[in-house]
Amino acid sequence: MNLGAKLSILADAAKYDASCASSGTSRRDSRAGGIGSTTGSGICHSYTPDGRCVSLLKILLTNFCVYDCLYCINRRSSNVRRARFTIDEVVNLTIDFYRRNYIEGLFLSSGIIHNPDYTMERVVEVARKLRAEHGFKGYIHLKTIPEASSELIDQAGLWADRISINVELPTETDLSVLAPEKNLSRIEKAMAHIRGRIDSVKAEKKSKGRAFAPAGQSTQMIVGATSTPDVDILVRATNLYLTKSLKRVYYSAFSPIPDASARLPVLRPPLVREHRLYQADWLIRFYNYKAEELVNSSRPNLDLNIDPKLYWALSNPDHFPVDINSAPREILLRVPGLGVRNVNRLLVIRRWKRIGMLDLKRLGISLKKVSPFLITLDHLPPRSERFESLLNNREKSLQQELFDDWPGKSDNGTKFPYAG
Amino acid sequence: MKRLDFEPTFKCWRETARAALSAELSPEAISWSDGEATQLFEPMALESNQTRYNVPKRFMEVAERVVCHRSQGRWDLLYKVLWRITHGERHLLEVFSDVDTAALYKMDKEVRRDVHKMRAFVRFRHVVQEEEAWYVAWFEPDHHIIRINAPFFVDRFAQMRWSILSADECAHWDQRHLTFTDGVRREHAPNRDEVEELWRTYYSTIFNPARVKTSAMLAEMPKKYWRNLPEARAIPELLEQAPKRVENMIKASDAKQEAEIGKAVVPAADLDLESLKKAAAGCEACPLYRNATQTVFGEGPLQADIVFVGEQPGDQEDRIGRPFVGPAGAVLDRAMMEAGVVRARCYVTNSVKHFKWELRGKRRLHQTPNARDIEACRPWLEAELRLLKPQYLVCLGSTAANAVFGRPTKVLQNRGKWMESLYSKQTLITVHPSSILRARDPEQQEKAYGDFVNDLRLLVR
Numbered sequence: 001m002n003l004g005a006k007l008s009i010l011a012d013a014a015k016y017d018a019s020c021a022s023s024g025t026s027r028r029d030s031r032a033g034g035i036g037s038t039t040g041s042g043i044c045h046s047y048t049p050d051g052r053c054v055s056l057l058k059i060l061l062t063n064f065c066v067y068d069c070l071y072c073i074n075r076r077s078s079n080v081r082r083a084r085f086t087i088d089e090v091v092n093l094t095i096d097f098y099r100r101n102y103i104e105g106l107f108l109s110s111g112i113i114h115n116p117d118y119t120m121e122r123v124v125e126v127a128r129k130l131r132a133e134h135g136f137k138g139y140i141h142l143k144t145i146p147e148a149s150s151e152l153i154d155q156a157g158l159w160a161d162r163i164s165i166n167v168e169l170p171t172e173t174d175l176s177v178l179a180p181e182k183n184l185s186r187i188e189k190a191m192a193h194i195r196g197r198i199d200s201v202k203a204e205k206k207s208k209g210r211a212f213a214p215a216g217q218s219t220q221m222i223v224g225a226t227s228t229p230d231v232d233i234l235v236r237a238t239n240l241y242l243t244k245s246l247k248r249v250y251y252s253a254f255s256p257i258p259d260a261s262a263r264l265p266v267l268r269p270p271l272v273r274e275h276r277l278y279q280a281d282w283l284i285r286f287y288n289y290k291a292e293e294l295v296n297s298s299r300p301n302l303d304l305n306i307d308p309k310l311y312w313a314l315s316n317p318d319h320f321p322v323d324i325n326s327a328p329r330e331i332l333l334r335v336p337g338l339g340v341r342n343v344n345r346l347l348v349i350r351r352w353k354r355i356g357m358l359d360l361k362r363l364g365i366s367l368k369k370v371s372p373f374l375i376t377l378d379h380l381p382p383r384s385e386r387f388e389s390l391l392n393n394r395e396k397s398l399q400q401e402l403f404d405d406w407p408g409k410s411d412n413g414t415k416f417p418y419a420g
Numbered sequence: 421m422k423r424l425d426f427e428p429t430f431k432c433w434r435e436t437a438r439a440a441l442s443a444e445l446s447p448e449a450i451s452w453s454d455g456e457a458t459q460l461f462e463p464m465a466l467e468s469n470q471t472r473y474n475v476p477k478r479f480m481e482v483a484e485r486v487v488c489h490r491s492q493g494r495w496d497l498l499y500k501v502l503w504r505i506t507h508g509e510r511h512l513l514e515v516f517s518d519v520d521t522a523a524l525y526k527m528d529k530e531v532r533r534d535v536h537k538m539r540a541f542v543r544f545r546h547v548v549q550e551e552e553a554w555y556v557a558w559f560e561p562d563h564h565i566i567r568i569n570a571p572f573f574v575d576r577f578a579q580m581r582w583s584i585l586s587a588d589e590c591a592h593w594d595q596r597h598l599t600f601t602d603g604v605r606r607e608h609a610p611n612r613d614e615v616e617e618l619w620r621t622y623y624s625t626i627f628n629p630a631r632v633k634t635s636a637m638l639a640e641m642p643k644k645y646w647r648n649l650p651e652a653r654a655i656p657e658l659l660e661q662a663p664k665r666v667e668n669m670i671k672a673s674d675a676k677q678e679a680e681i682g683k684a685v686v687p688a689a690d691l692d693l694e695s696l697k698k699a700a701a702g703c704e705a706c707p708l709y710r711n712a713t714q715t716v717f718g719e720g721p722l723q724a725d726i727v728f729v730g731e732q733p734g735d736q737e738d739r740i741g742r743p744f745v746g747p748a749g750a751v752l753d754r755a756m757m758e759a760g761v762v763r764a765r766c767y768v769t770n771s772v773k774h775f776k777w778e779l780r781g782k783r784r785l786h787q788t789p790n791a792r793d794i795e796a797c798r799p800w801l802e803a804e805l806r807l808l809k810p811q812y813l814v815c816l817g818s819t820a821a822n823a824v825f826g827r828p829t830k831v832l833q834n835r836g837k838w839m840e841s842l843y844s845k846q847t848l849i850t851v852h853p854s855s856i857l858r859a860r861d862p863e864q865q866e867k868a869y870g871d872f873v874n875d876l877r878l879l880v881r
């Protein structure tokens with residue numbers, strides 16, 4: 001099999017991993033030798049027609065796998081074509097692409113062949129070769145196998161900028177149904193181990209040792225392969241951020257794969273739901289919302305028609321309107337239409353002048369969005385009874401519909417409406 | 421109003437602005453001219469001046485980028501902001517909503533975005549010049565950013581020789597020095613590179629046709645960049661094929677939904693071979709049962725030391741209901757006898773227990789079971805092997821080897837030696853007897869048969 005054929009099989013196998021970040025690592029350049037640089041912020045070198053960025057060469061070392069996780073295109077029982085890169089093929093492909101400025105670096109993952117350690121050794125060897133033999137200073141993200149020995153995970157962290165283990169599914173039950181060989185507590189233990197390494201290397205870093213995964217660890221959860229609601233997903237994510245110090249949790253709408261298992265829904269991927277989860281995740285991390293303010297047992301799913309910030313505001317009308325000229329930062333952050341950057345700017349402007357609607361307009365803030373919630377120098381919103389009606393009038397939640405026709409039986413052709 | 425002539429560089433603008441400030445020239449009194457715009461006003465000469473003005477560092481940082489902006493108004497705007505900063509509004513850059521500040525930051529943002537896009541979308545092409553490797557790119561920036569952006573590429577590609585060509589200005593790095601030359605035309609840049617085909621393959625493959633969202637792509641990668649991006653050529657075709665690809669995935673999956681239920685469910689653990697066989701007779705875990713006459717379960721005594729695993733029953737086995745009773749079975753029988761293995765003391769079974777076939781004319785033609793068929797049937801094989809705990813386990817052919825080892829295992833590379841598997845410490849891989857029947861000529865056949873017998877002799881040593 002030639003390199004192009006291998007690449008198309010092993011990139012296809014990797015594309016269901018959402019992460020493509022190349023940011024947040026230490027600064028490096030190649031003036032003293034080698035090739036590559038990192039500046040701390042990532043670069044998206046291209047965009048595919050699905051709107052996703054291409055920052056890293058995202059491939060599998062091999063898509064042969066001894067596991068049989070139902071949601072995965074590479075599971076043992078899938079009939080996809082199989083291929084395997086040699087270590088040098090991956091190394092050379094990375095360097096060739098990097099030299100031409102196609103990519104920021106490599107995101108390497110692998111199906112499990114023989115056993116977890118055997119596989120992990122080869123993944124680590126690719127990273128070692130790039131760093132030690134080619135002086136590669138670009139970004140490396142290694143997908144780690146939770147069942148691999150901790151020595152190998154430690155080595156991975158020494159060569160890589162980021163390491164990740166996918167929890168894949170938010171609950172133990174989901175996992176036992178769809179990924180029988182995986183085990184949530186083992187995954188969590190491996191993550192905890194990585195966190196421990198990151199923390200301790202950081203602590204002794206004053207002694208200028210090598211950094212351990214300077215861009216931290218991340219994970220991914222598949223959304224929509226089971227009927228687990230958003231509340232379980234977000235609570236799990238919150239716990240992971242908290243206990244494992246994760247940099248990112250990625251949410252990946254379960255998307256039809258070639259040769260899918262019949263036990264999975266064949267629906268258009270729930271992209272809106274995925275988007276809402278990212279919004280909620282953002283609110284939790286940067287806007288000080290708690291997961292239970294957005295979803296809870298009585299309202300287990302995010303609204304698909306309204307973004308979670310607006311939903312919270314509409315359901316908490318007694319918090320509004322707020323005075324833009326006096327409200328503290330954490331209150332301003334809860335105003336729909338105001339982002340972190342604009343809130344920070346408004347706080348600075350406030351030191352010099354009283355803020356009116358024209359100021360907001362010049363900052364590029366949508367007056368239509370914010371005006372029901374804000375008091376400014378020259379604006380007082382009408383009383384907010386209409387919040388109620390806004391809530392009641394909204395359309396029936398699409399969320400339920402997503403599961404009404406699970407697993408993929410639909411007569412009215414609503415599957416993939418945008419496919420035409 | 422008077423005209424101030426100056427070179428359009430940050431340094432020149434700074435000196436001129438300093439002179440204008442010390443001459444107390446208000447923004448309304450002068451017009452800035454870098455020679456590009458029409459010259460309406462009288463020129464004016466200013467004495468150079470070394471007065472130091474204390475302006476916030478932030479202003480100098482922003483100004484250095486804003487001078488790269490292509491808009492003519494940038495000089496007037498910069499001076500206006502500078503004037504206000506030095507005339508009682510030192511905090512002006514903190515009033516983000518001020519009309520001049522907002523305009524300045526808008527320009528700054530546009531330049532920064534352009535800088536970022538250049539770092540993203542420059543595509544080097546490899547050429548050999550005078551026996552030296554050079555990487556040459558053509559880029560079309562919106563603003564005059566080649567110079568301020570070059571150090572980024574030096575950091576990144578310090579050990580390469582490279583040039584970035586543009587219509588305004590070109591940057592060159594020879595592994596030591598960064599130099600700039602005048603702009604050139606696009607035709608000066610190389611038009612191909614040997615790696616681009618692979619890059620397009622990668623780009624096309626990483627795209628998920630089930631998530632088409634062109635607006636998101638266009639927001640970040642506007643069409644104006646496409647003609648210099650080798651991968652963009654693939655976009656129209658990707659979009660055209662996407663609906664079809666998704667439809668095919670759904671069709672395939674719907675068909676399977678019909679057919680596939682999942683894995684065989686083996687009844688509770690403490691069974692004997694006979695009840696296993698009875699349970700398997702009603703197995704509908706995969707669609708193969710529909711076209712087969714019956715389940716063909718393994719056969720032999722529970723005490724058997726040797727277990728043979730084949731692929732699947734054939735036409736005769738399917739009709740009779742016993743494994744290895746057709747032509748391949750005959751070859752196996754003969755070879756076993758020759759090697760000194762007594763079939764009656766062995767257990768003989770298959771990886772897949774139903775006959776998979778397709779109709780060719782009037783014949784039912786054998787079809788190799790795929791990974792899913794093997795997976796669906798695996799619980800039966802596992803249950804048999806758990807009960808038998810064979811001392812010796814023989815895999816006949818690659819389907820059996822894959823089923824026993826749980827991963828693709830090559831027959832010819834591994835045949836004739838003892839290996840350890842989950843089910844037996846002494847597992848042997850050899851060819852399937854039917855492969856001997858398919859040999860090209862009698863000579864080949866004889867050799868294949870001899871090798872097969874030799875493998876089986878390992879069992880009696």
